[in-house]
Amino acid sequence: MAGKRRKRRGLFSPIYLTLVLIVLYLPILMVVIYSFNSGRTIGSWQGFTTSWYTRLMGNALMGDALRNSLILAVLSAGLSGVIGTLGAIGLANGHLRAGGVIESTATLPMMMPELVLGMAYLSLFTAAGVKLGMGALILTHTTFCIPYVFINVKSRLIGMDPALSEAARDLGASPLRVLRDITLPLVFPAVVSGMMLAAAMSLDDVVISFFVTSAETTTLPLKVYTGLRSGGTPEINALSTLMLGAIFLFVALSQLIRARSEKKLNSPR
Numbered sequence: 001m002a003g004k005r006r007k008r009r010g011l012f013s014p015i016y017l018t019l020v021l022i023v024l025y026l027p028i029l030m031v032v033i034y035s036f037n038s039g040r041t042i043g044s045w046q047g048f049t050t051s052w053y054t055r056l057m058g059n060a061l062m063g064d065a066l067r068n069s070l071i072l073a074v075l076s077a078g079l080s081g082v083i084g085t086l087g088a089i090g091l092a093n094g095h096l097r098a099g100g101v102i103e104s105t106a107t108l109p110m111m112m113p114e115l116v117l118g119m120a121y122l123s124l125f126t127a128a129g130v131k132l133g134m135g136a137l138i139l140t141h142t143t144f145c146i147p148y149v150f151i152n153v154k155s156r157l158i159g160m161d162p163a164l165s166e167a168a169r170d171l172g173a174s175p176l177r178v179l180r181d182i183t184l185p186l187v188f189p190a191v192v193s194g195m196m197l198a199a200a201m202s203l204d205d206v207v208i209s210f211f212v213t214s215a216e217t218t219t220l221p222l223k224v225y226t227g228l229r230s231g232g233t234p235e236i237n238a239l240s241t242l243m244l245g246a247i248f249l250f251v252a253l254s255q256l257i258r259a260r261s262e263k264k265l266n267s268p269r
Helices: 002-034 051-057 060-094 099-106 114-128 134-158 162-170 175-204 207-212 220-229 234-266
Strands: none
Touching (some): 002 234, 051 234, 099 134, 114 207, 134 175, 175 220, 207 220
């Protein structure tokens, strides 16, 4: 009986996993497939073409939106990398009584609904008289990107041997020298991994950007959203395919860097 149950479980697990993967990735696969469709309607395959990618490359409005998105992703990832890294190191070395509360508060933007965050940022900027646009976008994206860097660096610091920093201080190194020569080089892979995740999240955001952007400034995800609302064209499928590829690349590189850093950290010396 036990052998039959194990056999049934062994058959059920791959079937269940396959169904989950189909539900998750079939819509994404359809977008990619129909970006090469010569027809304008989804659901009717009329032949293979790459003309939508060619038209996309010549679309000046899409080019402006792409430039804005790249600038926003780079700046927000860079700022969140600095703030998240220093916050994680300070919290790890501070030994504060309220450290758990501070850590939970720092990761709160990642768990809060984007709709609530967007409305909160809009209310704050309106009350403070901050002009909506690229500046507001950079502030908001930096805020919700910080937790991705903070968590990565914090987990890396937990796995570090504290004897390294203690030995350096015993040899007369100042706290700044320990930070520069020991801590930062060891956590650098986690910083890069977190910044890549932050850039991917910034490139993917629609809801929060919708609340704090202006008519003069638009991002690529917002351009896709407005294009779909007006009926959409196969160019949107081509653009979505390129965005998916970029985001998957960012996430894959982030995980690869993190896995290599953890392997290096845990390897016997």
